[in-house]
Amino acid sequence: MARRQRGSSPTLSDVARHAGVSLATASRAINGSSTRTVGEDLAERVREAARELGYAPDANAQAMARGATQTIGVVVHDLTDPYFAAIADGMATAAREGRLFMTLATTGNNIDALSDVVSSLDSMRVRAIILVGARWKDDDLADTLGAAAGRYINRGGRLVTIGMELPGMDGVIVDNAKGSAQLAEHLFTLGYRRPLVLVGPVRHSTAAARSSAFVDRMAELGVEVDESHQISSDLTRGGGEVAMRLALESGLDFDVVVATSDVMALGALHEARRSGVRIPEDAGLTGFGDITSLRDVQPGLTTVRVPTDRLATLALDLALNGPGDGTGSQVVSVTPVVRDSTPPRT
Amino acid sequence: MARRQRGSSPTLSDVARHAGVSLATASRAINGSSTRTVGEDLAERVREAARELGYAPDANAQAMARGATQTIGVVVHDLTDPYFAAIADGMATAAREGRLFMTLATTGNNIDALSDVVSSLDSMRVRAIILVGARWKDDDLADTLGAAAGRYINRGGRLVTIGMELPGMDGVIVDNAKGSAQLAEHLFTLGYRRPLVLVGPVRHSTAAARSSAFVDRMAELGVEVDESHQISSDLTRGGGEVAMRLALESGLDFDVVVATSDVMALGALHEARRSGVRIPEDAGLTGFGDITSLRDVQPGLTTVRVPTDRLATLALDLALNGPGDGTGSQVVSVTPVVRDSTPPRT
Numbered sequence: 001m002a003r004r005q006r007g008s009s010p011t012l013s014d015v016a017r018h019a020g021v022s023l024a025t026a027s028r029a030i031n032g033s034s035t036r037t038v039g040e041d042l043a044e045r046v047r048e049a050a051r052e053l054g055y056a057p058d059a060n061a062q063a064m065a066r067g068a069t070q071t072i073g074v075v076v077h078d079l080t081d082p083y084f085a086a087i088a089d090g091m092a093t094a095a096r097e098g099r100l101f102m103t104l105a106t107t108g109n110n111i112d113a114l115s116d117v118v119s120s121l122d123s124m125r126v127r128a129i130i131l132v133g134a135r136w137k138d139d140d141l142a143d144t145l146g147a148a149a150g151r152y153i154n155r156g157g158r159l160v161t162i163g164m165e166l167p168g169m170d171g172v173i174v175d176n177a178k179g180s181a182q183l184a185e186h187l188f189t190l191g192y193r194r195p196l197v198l199v200g201p202v203r204h205s206t207a208a209a210r211s212s213a214f215v216d217r218m219a220e221l222g223v224e225v226d227e228s229h230q231i232s233s234d235l236t237r238g239g240g241e242v243a244m245r246l247a248l249e250s251g252l253d254f255d256v257v258v259a260t261s262d263v264m265a266l267g268a269l270h271e272a273r274r275s276g277v278r279i280p281e282d283a284g285l286t287g288f289g290d291i292t293s294l295r296d297v298q299p300g301l302t303t304v305r306v307p308t309d310r311l312a313t314l315a316l317d318l319a320l321n322g323p324g325d326g327t328g329s330q331v332v333s334v335t336p337v338v339r340d341s342t343p344p345r346t
Numbered sequence: 347m348a349r350r351q352r353g354s355s356p357t358l359s360d361v362a363r364h365a366g367v368s369l370a371t372a373s374r375a376i377n378g379s380s381t382r383t384v385g386e387d388l389a390e391r392v393r394e395a396a397r398e399l400g401y402a403p404d405a406n407a408q409a410m411a412r413g414a415t416q417t418i419g420v421v422v423h424d425l426t427d428p429y430f431a432a433i434a435d436g437m438a439t440a441a442r443e444g445r446l447f448m449t450l451a452t453t454g455n456n457i458d459a460l461s462d463v464v465s466s467l468d469s470m471r472v473r474a475i476i477l478v479g480a481r482w483k484d485d486d487l488a489d490t491l492g493a494a495a496g497r498y499i500n501r502g503g504r505l506v507t508i509g510m511e512l513p514g515m516d517g518v519i520v521d522n523a524k525g526s527a528q529l530a531e532h533l534f535t536l537g538y539r540r541p542l543v544l545v546g547p548v549r550h551s552t553a554a555a556r557s558s559a560f561v562d563r564m565a566e567l568g569v570e571v572d573e574s575h576q577i578s579s580d581l582t583r584g585g586g587e588v589a590m591r592l593a594l595e596s597g598l599d600f601d602v603v604v605a606t607s608d609v610m611a612l613g614a615l616h617e618a619r620r621s622g623v624r625i626p627e628d629a630g631l632t633g634f635g636d637i638t639s640l641r642d643v644q645p646g647l648t649t650v651r652v653p654t655d656r657l658a659t660l661a662l663d664l665a666l667n668g669p670g671d672g673t674g675s676q677v678v679s680v681t682p683v684v685r686d687s688t689p690p691r692t
Contacts, residue, residue: 009501056469056497071449071470079425079435080638088434089425092452096459101470103417104450106438113442123402124417124447151402155355266642292426293639296612 010053019049030055071101072319073121073129075114078106081236081263082291083308087132087162090312098316100127107133112141115148118159122152128319132162137203142166153324160319162311163206170328172315176206176288177213179304179334183286184217186302186336187256191345192284193223196254198243198264200235207235207260210288214258228252235260240267248275255283255345262287262294262303269297284342300339307332356399365395376401417447418665419467419475421460424452427582427609428637429654433478433508436658444662446473453479458487461494464505468498474665478508483549488512499670506665508657509552516674518661522552522634523559525650525680529632530563532648532682533602537691538630539569542600544589544610546581553581553606556634560604574598581606586613594621601629601691608633608640608649615643630688646685653678 016026021042029038029046038046049055074091076084088104095102103126107113114131121129129152149159149166161171187195197214200207215225231246233239240259244267247254257272257279259265265287272279279285280299287294290305314330322328362372367388375384375392384392395401420437422430434450441448449472453459460477467475475498495505495512507517533541543560546553561571577592579585586605590613593600603618603625605611611633618625625631626645633640636651660676668674 056465056501079431079438080428082426082428082431082639085425085428085431088450089452092425092450093454096452096454101449101466102451103447104434104438105448106435106442108439108442119402120447155402270642293428293642296616296639297642298644 010055012055014053015046015050015055018053019046021046069101069125069127070099071103071124071126072316073103073105073124073126074132075105075107075117075121075129076132078108079104082293083262083289083306084132086292086308087312090309091130091316094313094316098320112144114141115144118145118148118152122148122155122157125155126157128158128160130160130162130315130319131164131166132315133164137205137208158319158322158324160315160322162315165329168326170318170322170324170326171330172311172318173329173331174206174306174311175331175333176209179288179306179336180210180213181217183258183288183302183304183336184214184221186338187258187284187286187342188218188221188223190284190338190342192256192342193345194253194255195223195225195229196247196252196257196283197225197230198240198257198259198268199230199232200239200260200264202232204235210260211258229254233264235264237263237267237270240264240269241271242267244268244271245275248272248277256342257283257285259285259287262289262291262301265301265303266297269301280341280343284345286342290337299341302337302339302342304334304336306334356401358401360399361392361396361401364399365392367392415447415471415473416445417449417470417472418662419449419451419470419472420478421451421453421463421467421475422478424454425450428639429608429635429652430478432638432654433658436655437476437662440659440662444666458490460487461490464491464494464498468494468501468503472503474504474506476506476508476661476665477510477512478661479510483551483554504665504668504670506661506668508661511675514672516664516668516670516672517676518657518664519675519677520552520652520657521677521679522555525634525652525682526556526559527563529604529648529650529682530560530567532684533604533630533632533688534564534567534569536630536684536688538602538688539691540599540601541569541571541575542593542598542603542629543571543576544586544603544605544614545576545578546585546606546610548578550581556606557604575600579610581610583609583613583616586610586615587617588613590614590617591621594618594623602688603629603631605631605633608635608637608647611647611649612643615647626687626689630691632688636683645687648685648688649683650680651683652680 012026013023016023025038026046029043072095076088079085092102105117153159159169163174165171197211199211218225231243233243257268259268265285269279287301287303290303294301318328358372359369362369371384372392375389418441422434425431438448451463499505505515509520511517543557545557564571577589579589603614605614611631615625633647633649636649640647664674
């Protein structure tokens with residue numbers, strides 16, 4: 001791509017000439033320097049000249065001079081999932097308030113792309129990278145991601161995770177297990193005894209943490225959830241539809257459907273309606289996340305609320321000010337919200 | 347912020363030494379140059395040395411050397427609005443496929459922030475800026491935004507809009523008026539004669555285009571929509587709630603509620619339910635946009651489908667390859683989708 005001629009835009013040399021200083025001094029005054037500083041009087045004279053000429057600083061030159069950009073790299077799976085959109089929106093707001101740029105990358109369904117994205121953001125010399133997502137039980141992925149992250153950190157970068165854990169790196173950790181256990185207690189108290197659990201993908205650690213904590217707490221309360229009542233599928237709306245269809249076609253007996261995410265629950269709701277199963281009259285339904293679009297769904301969905309704005313703010317703070325060695329990780333609790341999709345069962 | 351010592355990471359000087367060339371030659375081979383090129387043999391020798399040493403190029407140095415980054419700046423109001431999230435997701439996918447970075451900025455409700463955001467992206471030397479949003483009838487805003495955009499373009503930048511028009515700049519234009527007129531025809535054919543129009547904010551050109559085209563087409567069909575039946579409020583879910591409450595408290599008579607956006611329609615639906623008005627038994631309801639979360643709303647909402655992925659792809663293509671002078675603008679048509687919220691009225 002050829003950029004057009006810069007026309008009459010003033011250059012840094014023009015500013016230096018106008019201020020009567022050397023180009024190097026003008027650069028240090030405007031762009032900063034990691035090694036040498038300029039006296040305040042001289043710096044002000046240069047800035048004054050820049051203002052008079054209408055010179056616009058080059059953020060890339062500033063980045064090179066200072067050794068880091070004012071840009072944060074944020075990586076999410078998919079912005080059409082309201083959970084990730086909410087976190088990205090929180091990040092964008094926090095970045096704007098901190099006068100930072102946010103470079104946003106999506107990986108789509110290709111989780112193997114994660115390490116490439118980290119390398120790209122590394123080449124951009126972003127000030128910090130925030131990886132939003134799930135842990136996957138995949139040694140190859142962990143190895144390549146770990147290597148890319150290691151190169152970035154070795155060069156002075158900072159990397160923080162949300163909802164996933166990487167060894168030696170600070171993360172904002174969602175207390176999925178506790179939230180699921182509390183959800184189990186609520187459902188038990190409401191009289192539910194035959195849960196069908198949509199457990200999500202087998203390799204997906206977040207999904208596994210949620211579903212196994214639910215099953216374990218139910219067992220402690222005296223309700224055994226048989227393997228046949230734990231169906232694995234994608235952690236998406238389509239995954240919820242498929243799992244629900246399987247359960248109905250197999251003629252499984254259940255009084256509540258416990259989905260591992262809200263979008264899965266919405267897929268299950270869609271499939272239940274299509275098959276003539278009434279929610280909540282025939283069976284209760286729960287999700288996980290409390291995405292905002294739930295407020296327009298009827299019946300109101302019982303779920304576990306994940307405070308996405310808080311995750312975003314905490315992660316950005318960790319990225320900018322945390323120890324950066326894994327000792328700064330913070331655990332965020334989540335809370336069940338009981339709505340009309342799980343009325344008392346008698 | 348101080349970056350940590352770069353430790354053992356190889357520098358470009360190391361690469362130059364290893365390849366037996368000057369630092370300037372190594373830089374031209376690795377980072378490119380807008381003025382001088384390096385012979386292919388020499389360039390390959392430098393790249394080989396970089397590979398052997400594990401040198402990671404600095405995208406900012408490349409940007410400075412070439413005069414432009416591989417970064418696209420995208421500006422939206424708010425990622426929690428599914429319409430903007432869908433466009434941003436389409437942009438992220440298209441950027442990834444084109445091996446570009448996407449810097450995403452939100453302006454929140456503060457539309458005056460637009461010109462500041464453009465100046466910030468300018469200082470980052472992004473290759474192109476894509477402004478997603480609405481036209482506002484505001485001369486001051488247009489002036490400051492026009493000035494910031496002008497400075498950026500004068501420096502060789504490219505600016506493309508989606509859903510708004512700026513003089514002299516290419517844009518992807520949504521044919522709101524035609525979509526609204528077609529929606530009016532559908533509703534007329536279905537037997538609706540007493541529409542209540544939630545027109546959105548008075549200064550908002552997109553909202554105005556949608557609602558006035560609807561009212562005009564209805565008038566041509568012989569249905570006059572009185573001023574009292576055109577209620578203005580925010581183009582948000584809350585705005586839909588407020589407008590609906592006003593209409594119900596005023597005892598207005600209507601057989602269909604025509605909202606200017608999907609989220610407004612969802613707010614109106616919420617308020618109608620709260621007030622005991624049944625949709626669609628007591629009145630029909632329509633939105634605009636066809637956001638994905640509509641598939642989980644009952645009754646299915648009649649709306650006008652805006653193809654957000656296509657808007658994103660077209661805008662990125664215009665930003666990279668368009669004429670950049672306003673002659674490349676493209677109009678995208680939108681299509682009514684009739685669902686259960688507007689059954690035939692007899």
